[in-house]
Amino acid sequence: MFWIGLDISKEKIDYAFPNPKNMGHYLRTGRINNNLKGYANLERIILESGINFNLACETTGIYSFPIMDYFSSRGYHCNEIHAFSIASYKKTVLQRNKTDKVDAKEISDYAHRYKDKLVRPYVARTANLIELGLLIRTKKQLEKRDRALNNILEAYGFVQDKLENITFEYADKGLRSLISNNQAYKKNFDKGISQYCKENFAATYEALNSISGVGENTIPYLIYYTNNFTRFNNPRDFTSYIGVVPNFYESGSSVKYKTRIAHKSVCNSQLRAALSQAANIAMRHNPQIKELVSRLDHLTFKQRLIAATRKLAIQVYFCGKNKVMYDKNRP
Template identity: 30%
Template structure:
């Protein structure tokens, strides 16, 4: 039995958003409206939905991941106790088959139809805690500062071989900037540690995940942010698939027999972090080191083995979270 009778599709842009409402599954008679993307606009949306008879208990609201532009809408709709489904745009697009034409109204209608057709698979959005939200913003800022600092240093080094005089002048004026960025990065690290320490549940999850050999602070924090404290992806295969470390079969009939490969659709940032964890594990974890050496001697491709190690690390982390304990290194017989 379906829980929802009405379906709202929202197409978000910077200044406004389009909303298309399907009442009682009548997709032939969609109702469209447009609202300002601010607090007043979302409150007006709520009033409009009530006027149409779409109560929060019977309405499924669906919108795409749009980063910062959708935050206000999500915040207020959750405050109004609507069931909210935040879906990948690519999944919505591919579910529609061949489409012609595009505008904001049509996009909102397609999202509403997608929600109606796939309501059984709907994942109701759970807002991250304020602490996780703060960590996510700090991690994003940290990444930008690291890239800026690396870019300044790299440009200076490249210029040194071409024009030492200009390079010296550049170093002079960017010295304080680099120093300031370094100081800011240290302050961010301290603040992240403070956030972890102050939140009891977060501190517990953090200590469990980081106890896995090869896993460091940055990877652990990314995992916490991307999985919403391991509530979105709690099963190891789900998380491994999301991180792009699960190989998939690619065969068809008798003629096509390709080697299993990981899919390109993945969280690239998390995949990169897990790759660094795997390299650390095969160098410092005796069990992984022996596994890597054995598989390579059997003739396995090194990158394939590294990917297997990434997968094992994900399984170890999820097992620690599931069993509510830190990782215990196996003692050799």
């Protein structure tokens, strides 16, 4: 099993073909355009080599989706590797150079050394999932704009309170109007995303909406980031992905750090935040989570919330994966 390393940017993709007879050396390196013509050229090069190559790239968000979908739909084994894993690997091999060509080689080398971690292939996103992703990104921008406008309004208010005989009447009125319009548009946009999920992911939406604590604002994130629950094989993988699995750090008798969950840089912190908010509600209304939290009364609120989030994530995975309704009587 040999892996082509791809370093992807907005316009270009650098590739590195390993030498099967001499690993660590490369048959070919080069660069293609990040478009359909470039993908076809790369496929032609692979076929001409006569070697059964797999493809690996670093996660780069929307820039890596098209080429991964292209080759995955054509039967190639593809994988996305978290950027943190690649960065950590480069430190272990003392790689100091930083170019697109070097990065492509390091990705290829990483995939070969840790091929046992890349058994599960990349799952191509459907057109509906890609569109849902674009809707979610638009929603993030609306939320970002809302925060920015509120920060400006707060700054004007701070200055106005500290100075005498100065008012920002027009600025205040204009900002409040912008904030009001943005919030109204965001509210309608949120309803539109929920309606889109109901129409295109009806079974999954109905199953997730039956879980106490999971609302219509959380469901689009769950559907998108799990590829409609085709991305993970088991609940352990899902809870690890969102970073609510305890991490231990100890060695011998002298080194023993406090157990923690994953740092936000190595998990999907946005999905974890959304599920944490849902878990905070579920702690009061979800029977199974209420029972769990009551047994953890000796812990701090944050620790109970993490446990509730993990329990809710397991419920979400079970219902979303199997498209079944939530059963509050299930143990």
